[in-house]
Amino acid sequence: MGRIPSVAKLWATLTEENLARGNRGKDYHVRIQSAFEKLPISGLAVKGSCPVCGAVKYFHESLLGHLRAEAGPQLCNFHAWLLAKSAQAEVAASFFLNALKARERIATSASPSSCIGCGKVHEEEVERLKEVTRELERNSLTGMWLKEHARFCLRHMLGLKKQVPASLRGALDEMSSRGAAELELELREFLQQARQGDRAGGGVLGRAAEFLVGQRGILD
Numbered sequence: 001m002g003r004i005p006s007v008a009k010l011w012a013t014l015t016e017e018n019l020a021r022g023n024r025g026k027d028y029h030v031r032i033q034s035a036f037e038k039l040p041i042s043g044l045a046v047k048g049s050c051p052v053c054g055a056v057k058y059f060h061e062s063l064l065g066h067l068r069a070e071a072g073p074q075l076c077n078f079h080a081w082l083l084a085k086s087a088q089a090e091v092a093a094s095f096f097l098n099a100l101k102a103r104e105r106i107a108t109s110a111s112p113s114s115c116i117g118c119g120k121v122h123e124e125e126v127e128r129l130k131e132v133t134r135e136l137e138r139n140s141l142t143g144m145w146l147k148e149h150a151r152f153c154l155r156h157m158l159g160l161k162k163q164v165p166a167s168l169r170g171a172l173d174e175m176s177s178r179g180a181a182e183l184e185l186e187l188r189e190f191l192q193q194a195r196q197g198d199r200a201g202g203g204v205l206g207r208a209a210e211f212l213v214g215q216r217g218i219l220d
Contacts, residue, residue, distance in 0.1 A: 039058070040131070041055055041128060041131050041132055041135065041142065041146075042135075042141075042142040042145070044058055045142075045146065045150060047150075048149065048151050048179075049150070049151060050150070050151060050153040050156055050214060051128075051132065051146060051150050051152070052125065052128045052129060052132060052152065052156040052159075053153055053156065053214075055124070056121060056128065059120075059121065059124040063079075063082070063117060063120060063121070064083070064087045064088075064091075074099070074115055075095070075099070075115050075116065075117055076115035076118055079116075079117030079118065082117070083095055083096075083117075084096075129156065129159045129160060129163060130163070132146065132160060133163045136160075136171075137165065150175065151179050151211075151214060152172075152176070153214055153215050153216060154215050155216075157175075157176050160172055179211060180211070183204070183207065183208055183211055186201075186204045187204055187208060190202065190204045
């Protein structure tokens with residue numbers, strides 16, 4: 001299975017390209033967009049993590065290639081700063097000009113749900129949940145791998161349970177409890193050792209923290 005690109009590495013790359021974009025002409029936006037091809041969930045899933053979060057994260061790293069100035073001027077604070085820092089100059093300027101013209105209307109109607117950047121991310125999340133549901137229903141190779149190795153966050157596990165047929169909900173419950181049960185056993189063993197003064201195997205604490213953070217997902 002593929003690995004998700006590093007956010008820090010991508011951010012540094014975008015920043016470097018942002019500094020040089022004045023010399024690149026109008027094809028800058030095309031190159032940024034083409035660098036992020038649409039990958040199937042099988043190309044983004046990583047063992048022990050939520051594949052939907054991974055797909056959404058990958059999409060967000062290419063978000064600037066999916067925005068258009070004519071789509072509307074409303075952006076949340078995070079996406080406004082992202083646009084200013086890394087978007088194509090013409091796109092960023094057009095967005096902000098439209099926002100300035102509409103600032104009084106936006107001030108009375110703006111909400112987190114009105115940000116077009118957040119809207120694009122939400123659309124990707126919904127689409128990826130449907131894709132995972134299809135793979136599980138077909139019991140494809142990807143679906144079987146997900147059942148065995150994926151660890152869905154609580155948000156996306158609840159989303160899947162609303163979409164899959166009743167016959168698959170038991171499998172989802174088993175997937176949800178499997179990782180927690182294994183981790184609970186390791187923690188109990190480590191706690192018993194620690195009370196006796198033996199702190200070997202403390203890596204389980206890091207795994208516990210990683211599991212709990214992962215259960216929250218990247219969108220919560």
